[in-house]
Amino acid sequence: MYNTIPDQLRKLAIENVFSTNTYQNCWRTWQPEILRLLGNNYTENEILNIGDHLSDIFRSTGGGGRGQGELSASGTAWESLVCWYINLCTAGSRVVAVKKMSIVPKAIQDAITVNYGNFACNTESDITILVFPDLPEYNTNINQLNILNNLGIQIQPILRNKFNLELTNHLAEKDFNQFEIGIIQCKTNWNDNAQIPMLWDMIYSAGGFRGRNITIGRNGYNIQNAQSFSYSFVTVPSNQNTVYNPNGVAVKRVTNLSGGNYWGNPSIQNVAKSLKEIFTNNFQSGSRTGLRTDIRAAIPELTANNSLSYFGLY
């Protein structure tokens, strides 16, 4: 159970999140807060509804600290919390959120690279969402797989006790056009920064600009050839004393993003949606049985010494 390729990559992604000092410090405060929100005998509803409270959870640490340390760390912390939450809600599905770029399959990395002349800029993305194709390779226990590399040699799913990324690299090349790709731009504040996701979304939507030698993708991998591509924005927002209304520039700039704009609060019509809505908006095809069914099945496994205990919810 939870031993498919997507779920192995998910585990790697979450272990990476927990490996940073910033997240470990935050987690000491966040974990009790999250467990309190979940309550006893929680269901898939309580798990999903964490999305309405992510901003409160985030603000429970730091508390307006203006030190450069906290300032710098907060961006990482928000990204990490969003990554944790998305993976929690998608456990058991073929949807995986990855924060660390180097564990994203190479072909996907290539596809989302924007080339400005011969300079590859924006190879980084805050969080990359992968929806693995609905093929046997991605629904089967990795111990029963027999995947051959280009030399005809079987790829070991586990190498030196670690998930072997050669597996995902190879399969993403082979099945590239059946992958769905999502980029999530995380920002703790909203106002001025809304320009950044707006502009990148324009470039991705336009598919580059030939006359100016601005292109997307490299090594033959292009988001146009993937199954789908979406660009989303997720903010806290940390701005104090700011009321967001549907006509504000910051709001207008992100409401038309291909993947939508979200925050860690309950949805407000025409302003921002709760992050919990991102699953029905963008990544529905990543589950055979449906999101809620997957979460329901995952809940017993979140406890100590079970297959999803790496989420730290015990």
Added chain:
DNA sequence: TATCGCCCAGCGCTGTAACG
């Protein structure tokens, strides 16, 4: 006058490359 959007500068954390 009230509101809104835009601008500014800095320093510690993280990840990666280089090294032993």
Added chain:
DNA sequence: CGTTACAGCGCTGGGCGATA
């Protein structure tokens, strides 16, 4: 394989100017 060094990255909140 473990350690070190370094380069790149990001968030905040007040003030100013433009507009209604």
